[in-house]
Amino acid sequence: MRALIIGVGQCGTKIADLFALVDFEALAINTSRGDLDYLKHIPHERRILIGEGLTGGKGVNANPLLGREAMKRDLPMVMRKIGSIIGYEDIDVFFLTFGFGGGTGAGGTPVLAEALKEEYPDSLVVAIGALPLREEGIRPTINAAITIDKLSKIADSIIAIDNNKLKESGDDITKAYERINYTIVERIASLLALVDVPGEQTLDASDLKFVLKAFGSFATIGYAKADANKVKSLSRLIMKSFENEGLYLDANIESALYGLVAIHGPPELLKATEIFEALDYLTNKIRGKQIFRGFYPDPREREVEVVTLLSGIYESKSIEEIVLTAKRYAQSFMKAKKEAEAKKKKLLSGLPDFDDIYPGDGE
Numbered sequence: 001m002r003a004l005i006i007g008v009g010q011c012g013t014k015i016a017d018l019f020a021l022v023d024f025e026a027l028a029i030n031t032s033r034g035d036l037d038y039l040k041h042i043p044h045e046r047r048i049l050i051g052e053g054l055t056g057g058k059g060v061n062a063n064p065l066l067g068r069e070a071m072k073r074d075l076p077m078v079m080r081k082i083g084s085i086i087g088y089e090d091i092d093v094f095f096l097t098f099g100f101g102g103g104t105g106a107g108g109t110p111v112l113a114e115a116l117k118e119e120y121p122d123s124l125v126v127a128i129g130a131l132p133l134r135e136e137g138i139r140p141t142i143n144a145a146i147t148i149d150k151l152s153k154i155a156d157s158i159i160a161i162d163n164n165k166l167k168e169s170g171d172d173i174t175k176a177y178e179r180i181n182y183t184i185v186e187r188i189a190s191l192l193a194l195v196d197v198p199g200e201q202t203l204d205a206s207d208l209k210f211v212l213k214a215f216g217s218f219a220t221i222g223y224a225k226a227d228a229n230k231v232k233s234l235s236r237l238i239m240k241s242f243e244n245e246g247l248y249l250d251a252n253i254e255s256a257l258y259g260l261v262a263i264h265g266p267p268e269l270l271k272a273t274e275i276f277e278a279l280d281y282l283t284n285k286i287r288g289k290q291i292f293r294g295f296y297p298d299p300r301e302r303e304v305e306v307v308t309l310l311s312g313i314y315e316s317k318s319i320e321e322i323v324l325t326a327k328r329y330a331q332s333f334m335k336a337k338k339e340a341e342a343k344k345k346k347l348l349s350g351l352p353d354f355d356d357i358y359p360g361d362g363e
């Protein structure tokens with residue numbers, strides 16, 4: 001299983017940088033030179049500044065039109081770089097990380113996703129994006145809604161993380177961002193580490209690709225971990241992994257089509273009855289009724305870890321709120337614009353030109 005992580009914009013490159021820390025192949029793309037310099041783990045030759053002629057390397061200030069243009073102008077350079085990283089061995093999944101509310105990530109990610117789909121049709125493109133906080137105002141919400149629409153037509157799955165869910169922790173925002181970024185990386189890294197591990201009932205790359213190939217709908221990753229000696233009920237721990245607070249997205253998991261559950265821990269704890277109780281529950285709960293599973297008994301392990309991926313989700317309060325708010329705003333903005341234009345027309349109609357008032361004076 002080979003994955004390439006590509007971060008776009010500040011939020012996206014910070015997340016990609018954490019993936020690089022845990023040894024994933026990662027690339028950073030941004031319109032801001034300062035933000036690229038700030039990264040710690042992605043090697044310098046894998047940091048690409050785009051749109052320099054457009055922005056002078058200073059970012060696009062939440063303007064997705066500029067983010068889109070920057071990516072379009074420098075797409076040949078970006079694709080060459082990606083090609084040189086890939087070499088001769090195929091990529092199974094491109095994970096594109098970004099913030100839905102900014103300009104570089106929101107504008108540039110769909111352009112890149114489309115180019116990757118065209119050039120690498122056998123690889124999946126999975127978008128991993130952070131949804132804006134309500135308090136950030138209307139522009140990030142609009143950027144997010146339009147980008148959701150665009151990516152839903154290009155990407156195989158969209159893993160959305162709702163930043164609003166983090167605030168509930170009471171942390172300050174920088175800490176909350178750090179925590180969610182770490183969480184995203186921990187969950188995806190744990191999942192990818194378990195794919196292709198040899199064993200009887202394990203997951204392989206084709207299982208993961210099947211689950212993520214979900215026609216641009218939403219996916220979410222749940223996680224639960226506990227000390228082996230503290231686990232009273234394994235089935236309870238498995239269920240905890242796909243409860244709402246474990247998923248960072250307000251979503252109706254019953255609307256999911258596919259699921260994938262990976263369980264890793266000491267063999268004496270991975271009891272078949274408990275595992276099947278939880279998996280039966282999940283299979284009956286989701287609409288698509290298809291659950292892939294992998295068991296990873298490991299005698300050296302003192303912790304039990306459960307990673308749950310649910311995909312094909314199309315009912316999510318987090319997403320609906322953003323899309324409906326953006327639509328309401330767009331309608332009232334268009335109405336206000338139309339009214340302003342009509343008023344301007346009415347007020348100014350009937351005015352003569354200079355020649356009517358000053359006949360002959362200009363000759």
Ligand SMILES: Nc1nc2c(ncn2[C@@H]2O[C@H](COP(=O)(O)OP(=O)(O)OP(=O)(O)O)[C@@H](O)[C@H]2O)c(=O)[nH]1
Pocket residue numbers: 008009010011012014031032059060061062063098099100101102103104105106130131132133136140161163177178180181
């Ligand atoms: N989860 C998470 N969200 C973040 C982080 N940084 C920013 N965001 C969110 O991402 C959005 C802003 O995206 P950025 O990545 O900062 O913007 P950008 O894509 O670089 O675009 P410009 O700054 O406009 O050039 C906001 O909605 C923030 O809430 C982060 O580290 N983690």
